[in-house]
Structure formats: structure tokens, C-alpha cells
Amino acid sequence: MSKIIMITGATAGFGRATAKIFAKNGYDCIITGRRKERLAALEKELAQYNIKVLSLHFDVRNSDEVASAVGSMPEEWKQIEILVNNAGLAVGLEKIDAGILDDWNRMVDTNIKGLLYVTRSVSPLMVARRKGHIFNIGSIAGKAAYEGGNVYCATKSAVDSLTRSMRIDLLKHNIRVTQIAPGMAETEFSLIRFKGNEEKAKAVYKGVDALTADDIAEVIWFCASRPGHVCINDLVITPTQQADVFFTNRITDS
Numbered sequence: 001m002s003k004i005i006m007i008t009g010a011t012a013g014f015g016r017a018t019a020k021i022f023a024k025n026g027y028d029c030i031i032t033g034r035r036k037e038r039l040a041a042l043e044k045e046l047a048q049y050n051i052k053v054l055s056l057h058f059d060v061r062n063s064d065e066v067a068s069a070v071g072s073m074p075e076e077w078k079q080i081e082i083l084v085n086n087a088g089l090a091v092g093l094e095k096i097d098a099g100i101l102d103d104w105n106r107m108v109d110t111n112i113k114g115l116l117y118v119t120r121s122v123s124p125l126m127v128a129r130r131k132g133h134i135f136n137i138g139s140i141a142g143k144a145a146y147e148g149g150n151v152y153c154a155t156k157s158a159v160d161s162l163t164r165s166m167r168i169d170l171l172k173h174n175i176r177v178t179q180i181a182p183g184m185a186e187t188e189f190s191l192i193r194f195k196g197n198e199e200k201a202k203a204v205y206k207g208v209d210a211l212t213a214d215d216i217a218e219v220i221w222f223c224a225s226r227p228g229h230v231c232i233n234d235l236v237i238t239p240t241q242q243a244d245v246f247f248t249n250r251i252t253d254s
Contacts, residue, residue, distance in 0.1 A: 002051065004031035004080050008060055008118055010036035011086030014137060014188035017217035018084055019046060028052040030077060032069070032087075035057050045218045060087045060114030061074045070121040082224055085115045088155075090193040093148035104151045108231045111155035115162065123166075127173045133224055134170075137216075138181040138200040140236060146245045156181075161235075167233060178223050183238030184248070185211035187222065206248030208241045 005022045009015040010031035019029050023046045031053060032047075033039050039055040046053050054077050056063035070078075072211030088111045091103040115136060126132030141149055163179035170177060190201035216237070223232045241249045 002026060003082070004028045004030065005082040005084065006032070006078065006080050007084040007086055007124060008032045008114070011035045011042060012188065013086075014127065014182075014185075014214045014216045014220075015084070015086040016042060017213035018020075018220050019084065021217045021221050022082075022216075023049040023051050025225075026051060028077075029056075030054045030056060030073075030080070032056040032058060032060075035050050060118055060226055061109040064119045065094075066114075066117040069120050070118075078125050079129070079214050080122055080132065082133045082135065083118070083126075084137070084220065085118055085134075086137045087118075088113050088137060088159075088248075089150075090152040090189065091195070092142075095148060096150045099151065107151050107155050111152075112158045112162075115159065119166070123170065123175070126175050126241045127170070132173075133176040133178065134166065135220055135223070136166075136177070136179045138163065138179045138247050140181050140183045140238065142181060143236065144245045149245075163234070167231075169243050179234045180216060180223070181234065181236045182211055182216055182217060183236075183242045183244075184208055185213065185216060189244075207252045208239055208248060210239050211237065 002232055005027045009020050010019050010123050011033035019042060023029050024249060028051050031039060031042055033085065036057050039057060043053045043055050043085055056069045058069045060066060089107065091106050092100055115199055136159050138159040139156040141153045142160040145153040161178060163177055167177040182206060186205050191202045194200040217234060226232065
């Protein structure tokens with residue numbers, strides 16, 4: 001029987017790249033997302049690897065949609081080996097006194113609640129089989145706060161804490177739990193943060209050879225492909241030009 005991976009937020013960035021590398025290595029893929037047309041396009045792209053694909057269209061922020069989508073899957077698709085909680089975002093950089101409530105709610109509902117809703121629906125399937133591996137996509141922003149990061153940093157700090165708690169809770173069930181905490185990675189992340197402002201989004205990575213979605217996907221694959229007795233609990237990855245959220249060596253043309 002083929003192994004199955006489920007990836008939230010699979011329609012772009014880390015999620016899309018992860019689906020491709022696991023499909024290339026023979027995994028059947030459950031891809032989820034809010035954008036139907038992108039799910040359909042990714043499903044067609046993954047077909048080249050001669051694996052099976054199940055597309056689930058739902059919003060991780062809606063607990064009823066999550067429970068219904070996972071609960072109604074055919075039984076053969078419920079044998080999930082790997083879950084990648086990838087859906088997440090940053091919105092805005094306003095200081096705390098000028099924060100936009102809709103932005104705050106969007107980040108909390110996606111980055112924390114969405115991760116919890118999906119994990120709550122999928123983890124019992126792993127517990128029943130006494131086997132599985134859960135990946136939570138965190139951020140170096142969950143390791144240290146920065147100006148204007150307030151709520152985003154708080155949500156990723158929650159992911160950091162939840163990952164450690166999940167590892168303890170699921171220990172006796174032989175389930176591995178890994179957090180991947182990237183630094184500067186050039187995907188749609190900044191474009192979403194700045195609400196479509198391409199100039200501001202590009203400026204974030206100016207002078208830095210940033211990480212790519214493929215870089216993160218390869219790290220997820222590495223962690224997942226370790227022998228069964230090995231669990232990489234927490235992995236921080238940055239560009240060579242970035243040490244942490246504060247120190248970056250930008251190379252600019254003189």
C-alpha cells in the first residue's frame with residue numbers, strides 16, 4: 001500500500017513544493033486549500049508522478065468544514081502517514097496600538113485554530129494505527145519577537161509551544177512531531193502580508209539570497225525519511241545571510 005501525506009495550504013509556497021517532492025518519492029497526496037482552481041492545477045501537475053491525489057476544498061479556519069472534509073474521506077485515504085500543517089500567514093506590520101482587528105483574527109484563526117482543527121481531526125487516525133508524523137510549519141518569528149510582528153509572532157510562538165506539547169501527548173502512540181521554523185523565504189508570504197503590494201514584498205528580500213519553497217520541502221522530506229526510531233523535534237532554517245530575526249547581512253550594489 002502506498003504511503004499517504006496530507007498537506008494543508010497546498011496551493012502555493014511550501015505546501016505546493018512539499019506535495020511535489022513527496023509525490024516524486026511515491027506518496028499519494030491529500031492536498032487541501034481554499035482556492036479550487038489552484039487545487040485542480042496542482043492535482044494535474046502531480047499526475048505526472050503516477051500517484052493518487054485527493055483534493056479537499058475547505059478553509060482551515062472553519063472547524064465544521066475541517067471535520068466534515070476529513071470525516072467524509074474514503075476509508076483508504078484515512079491511512080495518513082504524514083500530516084503537514086502548512087496553512088498559515090502574516091497580515092500587516094502595524095504596531096500594537098494601531099493593530100487591525102480583522103488582520104489579528106485572520107492570523108489567530110489560521111495559524112493557531114486552523115492547525116488545531118486539522119490536527120484534532122487527523123491525529124486520532126494516527127493514534128488508532130500507532131503510527132504517523134506531524135509537521136507544524138512555524139517560523140523564527142516564533143522564537144523571538146520583532147517590531148510590528150506582535151500578533152504574528154504570538155501565533156508562531158503558539159505553534160512552537162503546541163509542537164512541543166503535541167510531541168509529549170502523542171509520545172506513547174509512537175507518533176513523531178516536528179516543527180520546521182524557516183527564516184526569510186521568498187514565497188507569497190510577504191505579498192500577502194502587504195496585501196498585494198509587490199514593491200514592499202520585494203523589498204523584504206532585497207540583498208538576500210533567500211530560502212525557496214523547494215528548500216523547505218527538501219528539509220521536510222529529509223526529516224520524514226529518517227529511520228522510524230529517529231524524530232527531529234525542532235529545526236530552524238535560515239538563509240546563510242540571516243542569523244535570526246534581528247541580524248541579516250544584506251549585500252547591496254554600491
